[in-house]
Amino acid sequence: MTIQRFETSARMSRTVIHNGTIYLCGQVAEDRSADITGQTETMLAKVDALLEAAGSSREHILSATVYVKDMADFQGMNAVWDNWVPEGHAPARACVEAKMASPELLVEISVVAAIK
Numbered sequence: 606m607t608i609q610r611f612e613t614s615a616r617m618s619r620t621v622i623h624n625g626t627i628y629l630c631g632q633v634a635e636d637r638s639a640d641i642t643g644q645t646e647t648m649l650a651k652v653d654a655l656l657e658a659a660g661s662s663r664e665h666i667l668s669a670t671v672y673v674k675d676m677a678d679f680q681g682m683n684a685v686w687d688n689w690v691p692e693g694h695a696p697a698r699a700c701v702e703a704k705m706a707s708p709e710l711l712v713e714i715s716v717v718a719a720i721k
Contacts, residue, residue, distance in 0.1 A: 611659075620659055622720070626667070627659045629716040637709040641678040644711045645685040652716055663689065665719045666696040672703040672713040682712055 612619035621628040632651045634644035656662055673682055679700065690696075696716075705713065 620655055622659060625720050627656065627661055627716075627718045627720060629655050629718075631672070631713045631715045633707075633710050633713045637707065641673075641681040641711050642685055645682045648712060648714055649685065649689050652714060656716070656718055659718075660720045661718045662721065664691050664694045665721055666694070666716055667719055668697040668717045669699075670715045671698065671700040672705070672715075673700065674703070674705050674711045676702045678711055 606624050609622040610618040610620070611622075617630050619630050629652065632648050632655070635647040635651070636643060639647070653663060656665070671682065671686070673679060682700075703713075705711070
């Protein structure tokens with residue numbers, strides 16, 4: 606089976622497709638100065654764009670791992686998440702508190718999805 610890698614650097618690929626499954630690397634907000642709501646919204650918009658480019662959509666997400674810098678932001682992140690996930694299409698999901706790669710980042714997500 607062929608493995609397709611997109612936007613690959615020495616460290617990672619932004620998207621990997623194998624056997625009808627799409628793997629996205631961790632996605633973060635465009636505007637790192639935004640609050641948890643703004644960071645979550647732009648992060649999920651990036652997920653939408655990457656999934657579309659790979660032939661999928663949020664309705665086909667199989668699993669998501671969400672990393673928040675501080676669990677005090679859990680409710681704010683979930684408010685955006687709950688409005689973003691289509692009804693009846695909630696993926697398997699984990700959410701953990703994690704130290705971020707950059708101090709201004711509040712949230713990051715890694716996604717696995719099926720191709721449409």
